[in-house]
Amino acid sequence: MGKMMNRLRKKGVFFTFIAMGMMTIFILLFTSQADVSLQKDNQAVKTRINTINDYVNDLEGRYFESVLRASTYKSILSLVFYINETGAFLEKLNASFQEVLINGTINNVPIDSITKKNITQNNTLTYWSNELSRTANDTLNVNTTIVINNATIFQKKPWEIDSVVSINYTVKSDVAEWTKEVSVATSIGIEGFYDPYYIVNTGSLYTNQIKMSSVEFNKWSISQTREHLRNGTYVHWENSDAPNFLMRFDNKMEKSSCCGIESLVNPNAVSPSDQIESYVDYLFWTHQYNPRCVDLFNINNPDTGGGLWDEFAYFKLDFSHFTLYNITSQDAVLTC
Amino acid sequence: MLDAILGLFILVVGTVLIASSYIKVHESTQVGFLSNDLLSFFSNTKIRNLNNPYAGIGGELWVQGDITDADNSLLQQIGELYAVNKIDIAERFIQNISKDAVPPQFNYEVWMDGTLIYPQNPPVAHVNSKQNTRLLLVSRKLTFGIINKTTSSIWGPYKAEVFVWEK
Numbered sequence: 329m330g331k332m333m334n335r336l337r338k339k340g341v342f343f344t345f346i347a348m349g350m351m352t353i354f355i356l357l358f359t360s361q362a363d364v365s366l367q368k369d370n371q372a373v374k375t376r377i378n379t380i381n382d383y384v385n386d387l388e389g390r391y392f393e394s395v396l397r398a399s400t401y402k403s404i405l406s407l408v409f410y411i412n413e414t415g416a417f418l419e420k421l422n423a424s425f426q427e428v429l430i431n432g433t434i435n436n437v438p439i440d441s442i443t444k445k446n447i448t449q450n451n452t453l454t455y456w457s458n459e460l461s462r463t464a465n466d467t468l469n470v471n472t473t474i475v476i477n478n479a480t481i482f483q484k485k486p487w488e489i490d491s492v493v494s495i496n497y498t499v500k501s502d503v504a505e506w507t508k509e510v511s512v513a514t515s516i517g518i519e520g521f522y523d524p525y526y527i528v529n530t531g532s533l534y535t536n537q538i539k540m541s542s543v544e545f546n547k548w549s550i551s552q553t554r555e556h557l558r559n560g561t562y563v564h565w566e567n568s569d570a571p572n573f574l575m576r577f578d579n580k581m582e583k584s585s586c587c588g589i590e591s592l593v594n595p596n597a598v599s600p601s602d603q604i605e606s607y608v609d610y611l612f613w614t615h616q617y618n619p620r621c622v623d624l625f626n627i628n629n630p631d632t633g634g635g636l637w638d639e640f641a642y643f644k645l646d647f648s649h650f651t652l653y654n655i656t657s658q659d660a661v662l663t664c
Numbered sequence: 665m666l667d668a669i670l671g672l673f674i675l676v677v678g679t680v681l682i683a684s685s686y687i688k689v690h691e692s693t694q695v696g697f698l699s700n701d702l703l704s705f706f707s708n709t710k711i712r713n714l715n716n717p718y719a720g721i722g723g724e725l726w727v728q729g730d731i732t733d734a735d736n737s738l739l740q741q742i743g744e745l746y747a748v749n750k751i752d753i754a755e756r757f758i759q760n761i762s763k764d765a766v767p768p769q770f771n772y773e774v775w776m777d778g779t780l781i782y783p784q785n786p787p788v789a790h791v792n793s794k795q796n797t798r799l800l801l802v803s804r805k806l807t808f809g810i811i812n813k814t815t816s817s818i819w820g821p822y823k824a825e826v827f828v829w830e831k
Contacts, residue, residue: 341667342667343667343668343670343671344667344670344671344674346671347670347671347672347673347674347675348671348674350675351674351675351678354678354679355678375700379805382805383805383806386806391808391821394808394809394810394816394818395818397810397816398810398815398816398817398818400816401815401816402815456818459821460806460821463806463820463821463822463823464806464821466823467804467805467806467823467824468804468806516816517814520814
């Protein structure tokens, strides 16, 4: 009996061994948990890379463009006030624009201190780049380095300004690094800005804001011209000799093949009112018709009572504009 | 007999331990997905694509003039409302757009630039559940936008955060 019990006890040990063996197999099977952990790590890295990649795409696709648009607007606005303050045209618009856009300075002096307006402070590309780097570091724990190489401004359309900047940027994280050079472009409308050409030529006594005329090119008449002059609106004529808006910053009164715009000078706002000039803005202050009165028309006809002199005495136009604005002899006579 | 019971015990305990470890993996994944999904929903959905009588185009906020840009994402709209100091409206906006997006067994918060936007005045139960939860996950994203399209005035960039945890 004692022998039998001993044998059974020895066999019973096998249950324990079998259970432990099975658990060992289970544990070995679940070493795939290490795989799970590895997969989880991979998933975490993948998620992190995707998150930062989204940020990089946002940076390139939206942030740079929005910031450039805002800074371009503020820079142009600031340059107009700068011209108003100094009473002189800019020497080189592009160089001045780049300096204001990137640093908020002109000739190394903060432009806001000259204009006495708080426009470019916290609105330069450098400021926004720093803000972005700081917030990205706080939000995503990435280091963003942005270097702005150069900026240019030009016009392809009469009523819009285009600006382009070349940017080098690096986004560094614990898992990956992005390094790229991109060219960012944007455009803003010119309506609402003051025309620097008026400001300089009248010592700020006569200012005019850019506002596009709503008259279609073949709908002009003497009454439309009156409204145009009264409201100080601007018009773009195809193939005209007019300069574009940007050329008015550095007094380049040349033909802009794509984008020339012009307004009419109100004789009541200049002194003397009676001048031997065509009162089209870029012709008036470049004295292109002075003293050629034989090429000018008084927009007034005493015989018919027509014209504009009842409201705008001494207003004159050259033949080319006389035709463009569709004015007839009913409303005009030769100046001399 | 005792050995057989011991063997069975080892088997049961081992199986329970392994199974419970799997349940833990599942839970963390779900909360993580929720916080990511909620933030993705906010940042990838535009106002123009939102069919909502309060926050969508032609809705209450649109009519009031609090929402003006249909191309704003929901996250940008929250940021813009925060930037113009309309935090109460931002809170109602979030409440409205996320009403059915989070299962009821979870709590969540939306922060903008370090300020709690939703819920602005969390109830005690909400605060306690956040303090006592075993697992709280946060998703973060950078957001910014334009307030005035004419002058191109920018708000941000802000840190947007969504916290999610199980009640």
